[in-house]
Amino acid sequence: MKRLSLLALAIVAGAVTAAACGGPKPPPAAPTPQANPDSEAQAQRARQDSIDAANRAAAEAEAQRVRRQREADSLAALSRNTEEVRGMIAAMIHFDFDKSVLRGDDIGTLDQKVAVLQANPDLRIRISGHCDERGSDEYNLALGNRRATAAKQYLVSHGIDGGRIETSSYGEERPLAQGHDEGAWAQNRRDEFEIIGGGDVLRRP
Amino acid sequence: MRRLLLGLGLLVSVGPTVRRADAQDTSAIDRGVRIGIVYRPGVRPGLVVLPGRPAALDSVRAILSRDLDYSDRFEVITLPTGDSLRVGAVALGTTPARGAPGRPRSGGAQAAGPNYPLYLALGADFVVDLRAAGDTTVVDVHDVAAGALRRTFQARLPAPNAAGFRMAVHRLADQVLQAALAAPGMAATRVGFVKDGKVYVIDQDGADLRLVSSTDRQAMSPAWAPDARRLAYMEFWQGHGQLFVQDIGSGERTAAATTGRALDFTPAFSPDGKTLAFSRATEEGTDVYTVNIKDNCCLQRLTVGRFSDNLSPTFSPDGQRIAFVSTRSGLPQIYVMAADGTDQQLFAPFDYGVTGASNAPEWSPDGQSVAFHRDVAGTLQVFVLDVRTRTVRQLTSVGRNEDPTWAPDSRHLAFVSDRSGYRQLWIIDLDTGRIRPLLQQSGSRLPAWSPRLPETAATNP
Numbered sequence: 189m190k191r192l193s194l195l196a197l198a199i200v201a202g203a204v205t206a207a208a209c210g211g212p213k214p215p216p217a218a219p220t221p222q223a224n225p226d227s228e229a230q231a232q233r234a235r236q237d238s239i240d241a242a243n244r245a246a247a248e249a250e251a252q253r254v255r256r257q258r259e260a261d262s263l264a265a266l267s268r269n270t271e272e273v274r275g276m277i278a279a280m281i282h283f284d285f286d287k288s289v290l291r292g293d294d295i296g297t298l299d300q301k302v303a304v305l306q307a308n309p310d311l312r313i314r315i316s317g318h319c320d321e322r323g324s325d326e327y328n329l330a331l332g333n334r335r336a337t338a339a340k341q342y343l344v345s346h347g348i349d350g351g352r353i354e355t356s357s358y359g360e361e362r363p364l365a366q367g368h369d370e371g372a373w374a375q376n377r378r379d380e381f382e383i384i385g386g387g388d389v390l391r392r393p
Numbered sequence: 394m395r396r397l398l399l400g401l402g403l404l405v406s407v408g409p410t411v412r413r414a415d416a417q418d419t420s421a422i423d424r425g426v427r428i429g430i431v432y433r434p435g436v437r438p439g440l441v442v443l444p445g446r447p448a449a450l451d452s453v454r455a456i457l458s459r460d461l462d463y464s465d466r467f468e469v470i471t472l473p474t475g476d477s478l479r480v481g482a483v484a485l486g487t488t489p490a491r492g493a494p495g496r497p498r499s500g501g502a503q504a505a506g507p508n509y510p511l512y513l514a515l516g517a518d519f520v521v522d523l524r525a526a527g528d529t530t531v532v533d534v535h536d537v538a539a540g541a542l543r544r545t546f547q548a549r550l551p552a553p554n555a556a557g558f559r560m561a562v563h564r565l566a567d568q569v570l571q572a573a574l575a576a577p578g579m580a581a582t583r584v585g586f587v588k589d590g591k592v593y594v595i596d597q598d599g600a601d602l603r604l605v606s607s608t609d610r611q612a613m614s615p616a617w618a619p620d621a622r623r624l625a626y627m628e629f630w631q632g633h634g635q636l637f638v639q640d641i642g643s644g645e646r647t648a649a650a651t652t653g654r655a656l657d658f659t660p661a662f663s664p665d666g667k668t669l670a671f672s673r674a675t676e677e678g679t680d681v682y683t684v685n686i687k688d689n690c691c692l693q694r695l696t697v698g699r700f701s702d703n704l705s706p707t708f709s710p711d712g713q714r715i716a717f718v719s720t721r722s723g724l725p726q727i728y729v730m731a732a733d734g735t736d737q738q739l740f741a742p743f744d745y746g747v748t749g750a751s752n753a754p755e756w757s758p759d760g761q762s763v764a765f766h767r768d769v770a771g772t773l774q775v776f777v778l779d780v781r782t783r784t785v786r787q788l789t790s791v792g793r794n795e796d797p798t799w800a801p802d803s804r805h806l807a808f809v810s811d812r813s814g815y816r817q818l819w820i821i822d823l824d825t826g827r828i829r830p831l832l833q834q835s836g837s838r839l840p841a842w843s844p845r846l847p848e849t850a851a852t853n854p
Contacts, residue, residue: 286750314632316632322771323750324725324750324752324753324766324773324795324796325613325795325796325838325839326613326614326658326659326672326704326705326752326753326839327702327704327705327718327725327750327752327753329613329634329656329658329672329674329679329704330672330674330678330679330702330704330720331702333656333674333675333678333679333702334678334702337676337678340676354632354654355676356632356633356656357634357656357674358629361590361611361613361629362611382632
C-alpha cells in the first residue's frame with residue numbers, strides 16, 4: 189500500500205515535470221472513416237435489436253407494475269394491511285404501581301392509535317385497564333377503570349370521537365404474566381385495546 | 394376496662410377450674426396474631442357432649458361437638474371412655490350429690506340423668522345429652538353447677554346422608570349455645586367465596602362445597618342477602634360488570650341495576666333486604682349507588698367522586714349508615730356516610746402519608762365494629778375499627794391477610810391469608826385468637842359469611 193502510493197507520487201511528479209518541460213505533442217491524425225455496408229447493416233440491426241429489447245423490457249415492467257397494482261388492490265394485500273393496522277391498535281401501554289398516569293414512553297403508541305382511528309372512521313375500540321396482583325382485589329377494578337379512562341382521554345383530546353371508544357376494567361382478574369415478581373407485575377399493569385366494530389378492513393394511516 | 398374487670402370476676406368465680414387450660418387446643422393458635430383483647434385461657438365454661446343413644450346419633454354428636462368447639466365459647470371436654478363414664482354416672486347417680494343443691498332426683502337409673510358432681514370434677518359446666526325419641530332427636534342441656542336440666546329441645550333430623558342433615562345439626566348446635574350461654578351462634582351458616590372466577594358456598598365447618606355461579610363468565614364479590622337464601626355477585630360480560638341476585642336453593646337469578654354498559658361491582662344488601670348498594674365505574678370514576686332490588690328501580694347515586702374513587706359499600710345493621718372506601722384524600726381509606734349519601738366523613742383514622750391503603754370494609758352484625766384490610770409495609774393485614782371510639786387495632790401480622798367478613802356472632806372473621814404458603818380462607822376468633830383454615834384450596838378468596846340460615850333454607854338442598 190505504501191509502495192503503491194509512492195509509485196503514484198512518482199508518476200504524478202513525472203507528469204508535472206513533463207508538462208513543465210514542453211507543450212503537448214500534437215495528437216495523431218484520426219483515421220478517415222470508410223464506408224462498410226456490411227458493418228453498417230450490422231449496426232442498424234443491433235440498434236433495432238436494442239430498441240426492441242428496451243421496448244420489451246418497458247412493456248414487461250409496465251405489466252409487472254399493473255400486476256403489482258392489482259395485487260396491492262387484492263383482498264390478500266388488504267388483509268395484510270388490516271393485520272398490520274390491527275397490530276397497531278392492539279399494542280398495549282403500561283403503568284406504574286397504583287398509578288393511572290400515562291407514561292412518556294407510551295405516547296408514541298397512543299399517537300399511532302390516533303392516526304389509525306383517523307384513517308378508519310368506522311373503527312370502534314374498547315380499552316380495558318388491568319392491574320397487578322398486589323393491590324386489593326376490588327379496589328383494582330376502580331384502578332383499572334382509571335387506567336382505561338386515561339388512555340381514552342388521550343385519544344379524545346387528540347381528535348377522536350369519544351363515542352367510538354368504550355372503557356372497561358378487569359382489575360387483577362386477567363393477568364398476562366403469571367409470575368409473582370416485578371417483571372410479571374410490570375407486564376400486568378396495562379391497558380389492552382380491542383376492536384369492537386368496523387375492523388373488517390383497515391387502512392394504514 | 395370493663396371487660397377486663399368482668400374477666401377478672403370470671404376468673405375468681407371459676408377459680409377452681411382454671412386447670413382446664415390444659416384442654417385448650419393451642420396448636421391451632423397462630424403465634425403471629427396480635428390480639429387487642431387480653432387472651433384468658435381456661436376461663437371458658439367446660440362442656441361435655443355425651444355419647445348418643447343409640448350409636449346412630451354418633452355423626453350428630455361429632456358434628457355438634459365440633460360446632461361447639463368452633464364457637465370458641467366452650468372448653469369442649471373429650472371423654473376418652475365415654476361409655477364407661479355413662480355407666481359410672483348412672484351408678485354414681487344413686488349416691489347423694491355433693492355441692493349440687495336443688496338437683497331434681499326422681500330416683501332410679503332410668504331418670505338419673507348425668508352425674509353432676511362427676512362432671513363438675515371433670516371441669517364441665519354444661520352437659521349435652523343426645524337421644525332418639527321416635528323419629529325425633531332430643532337434646533338435653535344440663536347446667537352442672539346448678540345441678541339441673543337447663544333446657545330440652547328436639548328436632549326431626551333428615552337421614553345422615555340426606556341433604557340438609559348437617560345444616561339441621563348445625564342449628565341444634567346454635568340452640569345449645571343459646572340455651573347454655575344465651576349467646577348467638579354461627580354454626581348454621583355458610584361462607585360464599587370466589588375461586589377460579591366462580592362463586593361457591595361452603596358450610597362454616599368446611600363441609601358441603603357447592604358451586605353457585607354456573608356460567609363460564611368470571612365472577613367476583615359475593616354478598617349475602619339478610620334472608621341467607623340469596624347471594625348477589627358480579628360477573629364480567631363483554632367488558633362490563635353485571636350484578637346478579639341468585640336464589641341459592643332454586644338457582645334462579647336475576648340481573649340487578651344493570652345498564653349493560655357500566656362496570657358494576659361490590660354489591661351489598663341493606664339489612665331489610667330491599668336495597669342493593671354497589672360501586673359503579675364509569676369514565677367519571679367509581680361511585681357508590683343504591684337500587685331497589687325488587688323493582689330494579691330508583692337508582693340513586695350516593696357519592697360524586699369526580700377525581701376520586703368511591704367503592705365497597707357496607708351497611709350498618711340498623712340500615713342508617715354506609716361505610717365505604719374513598720380515594721378522596723389520596724390513598725383509599727375507610728369513610729362513612731348516612732344511607733342517603735349525606736354527612737360523608739372519615740371513619741377509620743389514618744396518618745396522611747404514613748398509613749397504607751385501606752380497603753374492603755365490612756360492618757359487624759352487632760354494629761360495633763368495621764373490619765377491613767390495610768397495607769402495612771407492602772402487604773395487607775386485617776384491622777378492626779371500633780365504631781364508638783373510632784380506634785383501630787391490627788388483628789394479623791403473618792403473611793398477607795385480606796378481605797375479612799363477619800360471622801353472625803360478631804366475634805369470628807373469615808379472611809384470606811397466604812400464611813400457609815398459598816392464598817386460602819381462614820377463620821379467626823377475635824376473643825381467643827384461635828385460628829383455623831376453612832378449606833384447604835388454593836386461590837380461594839373474597840369470602841362472604843352468611844347470616845344464620847332460616848330453617849327452610851337449612852333443610853332445602
